[in-house]
Amino acid sequence: MQFTAEHENLRRTVARFVEMELNPHVEEWERAEEFPSHAIFKKLGDLGLLGIKYDPAYGGLGLDFSYSMVMAEELGLTHCGGVPMAIGVHTDMCTPALNRFGSEHVKRNFLAPSIAGDVVGCLGVSEPSAGSDVSAARTMARKDGDDYVITGQKMWITNGLKADWCCLLANTSDDAAHRNKSLICVPMDAKGITKQKIHKIGMHSSDTAQLFFDEVRVPQANVIGREGMGFTYQMQQFQEERLYSAASSLKGFDRLIDLTIEYTRDRQAFGKSILDNQVVHFRLAELRTEVEALRALTWSAVEQYVAGVDVTRLASMAKLKTGRLAREISDSCLQYWGGMGFTADNPVSRAYRDTRLVSIGAGADEIMLGIIAKLEGTLPGTSNRAPKVH
Numbered sequence: 001m002q003f004t005a006e007h008e009n010l011r012r013t014v015a016r017f018v019e020m021e022l023n024p025h026v027e028e029w030e031r032a033e034e035f036p037s038h039a040i041f042k043k044l045g046d047l048g049l050l051g052i053k054y055d056p057a058y059g060g061l062g063l064d065f066s067y068s069m070v071m072a073e074e075l076g077l078t079h080c081g082g083v084p085m086a087i088g089v090h091t092d093m094c095t096p097a098l099n100r101f102g103s104e105h106v107k108r109n110f111l112a113p114s115i116a117g118d119v120v121g122c123l124g125v126s127e128p129s130a131g132s133d134v135s136a137a138r139t140m141a142r143k144d145g146d147d148y149v150i151t152g153q154k155m156w157i158t159n160g161l162k163a164d165w166c167c168l169l170a171n172t173s174d175d176a177a178h179r180n181k182s183l184i185c186v187p188m189d190a191k192g193i194t195k196q197k198i199h200k201i202g203m204h205s206s207d208t209a210q211l212f213f214d215e216v217r218v219p220q221a222n223v224i225g226r227e228g229m230g231f232t233y234q235m236q237q238f239q240e241e242r243l244y245s246a247a248s249s250l251k252g253f254d255r256l257i258d259l260t261i262e263y264t265r266d267r268q269a270f271g272k273s274i275l276d277n278q279v280v281h282f283r284l285a286e287l288r289t290e291v292e293a294l295r296a297l298t299w300s301a302v303e304q305y306v307a308g309v310d311v312t313r314l315a316s317m318a319k320l321k322t323g324r325l326a327r328e329i330s331d332s333c334l335q336y337w338g339g340m341g342f343t344a345d346n347p348v349s350r351a352y353r354d355t356r357l358v359s360i361g362a363g364a365d366e367i368m369l370g371i372i373a374k375l376e377g378t379l380p381g382t383s384n385r386a387p388k389v390h
């Protein structure tokens, strides 16, 4: 991936935003289990950072996806995972399908204010009994006159408590599970929506909610693209979500290794620094190599995505590797911090809690392995089992 001067300018802008507007408040937000998303999103919107890849007609910067990923990578400098995740849900998870397939009506009403930072968005796909298996979603949007009337539940929804609108996946017919779903823009102040906060082991500053929809009425004009295409749109939307997950993790991984080098260099045991034990500096060298390999994989996927290639395979690999590496790095680094690593107010223990999510959210590791195996032609029960040459 060749970065332009424009990429580097954007990098500096985002890094400065993290340093000035996010990191000084992270400790307070983590304790409060929330952050002022409306105020932060407005500041990001004023800088043009919520619509980097989107159409200028709706307030976007009209740049390509690689610029959005530069922002994701720099947001990884934030001293917690919750805030970058909340921003990513808004920029790269609940808006890509709206931008690509939405009508003028939904773009004006939901995309433009999201880009401006006037509203906060969330993505409602998972349900209490449908997480990995998205096709099993049961939330129903039945037609009544010109409206949908929505009944069901959504689970673990990031930004769910504060969001002004939700990109909601709901069944709009009794057709087969992959053809009966639609993505619908739902204003979160609609009558019949209730919310319940979910407490988590990590990602504390990000709000996570269970959402209940009881006969919620929204105009059918709020559907994104074609009715019945929601499952397909969501699978496409997942590619940007998974690449966001990878790109936004890289700098956090580097920071964890840097902090551990610093700590173990100072910390003495048996007359020498902890870092001087070969098992420690070799392990950290190996983890750094893994981060560089993940960086190369991620940017290779981004470059191909920008060129119009289907990157389902590479995005799934990048997401899988990010989840695996998050667990390896945070576990190894925490180990080398000893008892200090086990204390709550410590950057390593926070990363240990926060990054554990990567192997679960946006498609668990096993789901990524299934996708990769399917594309390799090795997944039993799938039609194309011929070995694939790349």
Ligand SMILES: Cc1cc2nc3c(=O)[nH]c(=O)nc-3n(C[C@H](O)[C@H](O)[C@H](O)COP(=O)(O)OP(=O)(O)OC[C@H]3O[C@@H](n4cnc5c(N)ncnc54)[C@H](O)[C@@H]3O)c2cc1C
Pocket (backbone or CB within 6 Å): 089, 122, 123, 124, 125, 126, 128, 130, 131, 132, 133, 155, 156, 157, 158, 159, 200, 203, 208, 357, 359, 360, 361, 362, 363, 364, 365, 366, 367, 370
């Ligand atoms: C903090 C947080 C934020 C989230 N934010 C959002 C959000 O904003 N919007 C949204 O829609 N969802 C969100 N999610 C939901 C997330 O995407 C789901 O948790 C995830 O898809 C996994 O679904 P599940 O939890 O139901 O796990 P399940 O489907 O119950 O699976 C449990 C485990 O079983 C294993 N497994 C599952 N299928 C297979 C298989 N085929 N083969 C082998 N093993 C398998 C995996 O290890 C998996 O972790 C969030 C979750 C969390 C925790």
